[in-house]
Amino acid sequence: MKIGVMGSGAVGSFFGSFLTEANHEVTYIARGKHLAEMRKNGLSIVRGENKVIIHDTFSEKMEDLADCELLLFCVKSGDTKETAWKLKQLLPESTYIMSLQNGVSNEETLVEVFGEARVLTAAVYVQASVESPGIVKQSGRYRLVIGSLSDRGEEISEKVSALLNDAQIPAGCSSRIMLRKWKKYLFSIIFNPLSAAADKTIGQILDDPYLKEIAWTVGREAVEIAKLMGYPLNEEDIKTAFENAEFAKNHTTSMLQDIRNGKTTEADELVGYLIDKAEEYGRSVDTIRTVYLLLKSREIIF
Structure with a gap:
């Protein structure tokens, strides 16, 4: 072919x-x-x-x-x-x-x-x-x-x-491929932007109690918006994301790779999309928005 x-x-x-x-x-x-x-x-x-x-x-x-x-x-x-x-x-x-x-x-x-x-x-x-x-x-x-x-x-x-x-x-x-992708997206939204904003690998996020709490809160906000959009995610999906993260502790996320290489990240598309959807439903995702703004501030350095 x-x-x-x-x-x-x-x-x-x-x-x-x-x-x-x-x-x-x-x-x-x-x-x-x-x-x-x-x-x-x-x-x-x-x-x-x-x-x-x-x-x-x-x-x-x-x-x-x-x-x-x-x-x-x-x-x-x-x-x-x-x-x-x-x-x-x-x-x-x-x-x-x-x-x-x-x-x-x-x-x-x-x-x-x-x-x-x-x-x-x-x-x-x-x-x-x-x-x-x-x-x-x-x-x-x-x-x-x-x-x-x-x-x-x-x-x-x-x-x-x-x-x-x-x-x-x-x-x-x-x-139900889009539900499957949302579960994958949940992992990404929890770890990818935060790793780039904090300049940390996934393992470093898991080992830091403060960053880990931020990541968990991001997951909860994302799950709420997913439910409103018709994708039945829940707390168990957040737990699964953290369990899977244990297998990727040494992984440098794609957004962190972009930041370290002086490239623009996909923050607008991946994180901004969720923020826009939250606004459509009249919900606040303050933690996600804060991580997004921190990440964008690092892009300005380029």
Whole structure:
């Protein structure tokens, strides 16, 4: 199959590498030093103790995706709308688009652009980072849970899941994929912004009683808004998020990576989205808002 990776950072590069190894024709869209290094020496993927080097099509031109059958959509949330509309002009109507992005808001944009029937999304579970241009490092467990946003999309979800599993990517399907993504989003909203605002890893948050209390309060505020939006999260989901965090204590979150690398974070899209929803329902999320403002103050330093 011809597969495109739109946004070949840590997540796109990592999962794309399995598809290349499974002999699919994969086109990786990237830019800057990361792209230059991949073109020169290939894409190096460090999976735990193992290292593979991928040689495939590395490009900065979206036009090179024009004949792909499946597109892994991995751009930062702030780039979703502009990128999607550009791709709309290039991709055939038969191409399926699968979001591997953070958060729970990108799907609305993708459906607006491509239509509900063509859009899949995935809850992504992986600890990966771009260690240096052309090199992606992953540790711990990884898997995908995918689903369609259309009531009639179960068949294509199962086909894509089978394709991923054949490529040695653990993948399952969910008929309630957005609820699954909200549970994943709950973990992200608890730990990601706070880690970047406080310059702490997940483990350092768990080990600090004050930061841990802030994180727990963020979780409670997020659960309240989720319920109002029709997603039945509860205190047990917060407990599960903290239990899962024990397996990622050494993980540097994506927002903290962005801050340390002098990049703009996804705070507006991931945290701002929840703040906006709270305002729509007339609820206050004071702790989430405070963490957001602290994080934005760190971005101003750039």
